[in-house]
Amino acid sequence: MLTLHHLNNSRSQRVLWLLEELAVPYELQLYQRDPKTMLAPPSLKAIHPLGKSPILTDGDLVIAETGAIFEYLLARHEGHPLVPAPGSPERFRLTYWLHYAEGSAMPPLLLKLLFSRVPKQAPWFLRPVAKMIAVGAMSGFVDPQLRLHSSYWEETLATSGWFVGTDFSAADIMMSFPVETSKARGGIGLDKPRLLAYLAAIHARPAYTQALERGGPYAYAS
Secondary structure: OOEEEEEEEOOOHHHHHHHHHOOEEEEEEEEOOOOOOOOOOOOHHOOOOOOOOOEEEEOOOOEEOOOHHHHHHHOOOOOOOOOOOOOOOHHHHHHHHHHHHHHHHHHHHHHHHHHHHHHHHHHHHHHHHHHHHHHHHHHHHHHHHHHHHHHHHHHOOOOOOOOOOOOOHHHHHHHHHHHHHHHOOOOOOOOOHHHHHHHHHHHOHHHHHHHHHHHHOOOOOO
């Protein structure tokens, strides 16, 4: 039996959504972030040494990293509408987006979160310097990178409204987290109508709603 070890407000939401789209039986183990540190609870380390979600277990097999979990599940469901045919251009693009979502899209968003917190967490006498450094990093690197990536997403959606081919696919599930996070942090507005339409379309999918019902509140669903 598949078991998803799911942390609230995390990348794990995509795996939960994928499982619902595939309509496969699975069990769900819920974990909550520490309200002060926002870190995962230590109990996750009993499943995987890094103690980070998502983690999928299948019997004795333990799979971490969202992209690896996606590849494992999709390989078991060849022929499903979410999975382009092996050897097709669409399958290559699916693989690309599975890696891009974490390898290129998320680092600027994590830096945005980090530099927004640095001034508040610094000792009071260092806050002016910390703020100056954070503002400089944001304006000089982080925000330009976020604009670059969001423009890339907007252009990609021009053909069909989806990230791969003409239909919704697993790539759209994988890309949901960077797009949702970018919108939540002010990186997507009315100047990105295709991305806004994409978000409305994925949020309207029944499996997305079912994943929310099973996984609990998710800050980026609005």
